[in-house]
Amino acid sequence: MQEILTALTDPTRRAALAILWGGGEHCVCDLMARLDASQSRMSRHMKILAQAGIVTGRRDAQWVRYTRNPNLAPDLSAVIDAVLAAERRFEKDIA
Template sequence: METLSLFKALSDQTRLTCVLLIHQQQELCVCELMAALDESQPKVSRHLALLKKQKILLDRRQEQWVFYRLNPELPHWYRTMLSDIITQQSEIIQAPFSHLEAMGNRPQRQVKCC
């Protein structure tokens, strides 16, 4: 992963907010991100596809939902930077996090056995 592409991926407010929310929540589905961002499914999906292409996010299917999480192969400094942004600049995700918390009928994650 190139450092420049990792930073370019965060140069858009929607992508930055998605990555920060996913980092904070561990995993989110498209519908949760739509509620948090108050954006349409095509727009959110387009940004998620770019983040996936840059290998920042990984996805998994569970029934009708697609869940996104940070790529575990991201450099440690990148994850630290995301944590620092959440801590130092919490206003970036304050409103989206409130929307997410207010969302009803959030999809249940499958509990992995073993």
């Protein structure tokens, strides 16, 4: 659990999760463009999320395509859902 909570502390990782939680498979190149992050930075963030077991990656030529881990325990998915929902509410309140 500690590794998951630590992975959720970074705003870029939460933004990437929000994209992945929307469904589908996303390559690092897509996440880089959408989050205005360098390839090395985005890859590092995705590695942390993968090591925490939140996402899974599939190599496709030079890129890795990430998706939400379908085997993530439901209670851990609920924690991530709650964090992402709270962040959306917070961003809406400050906008």
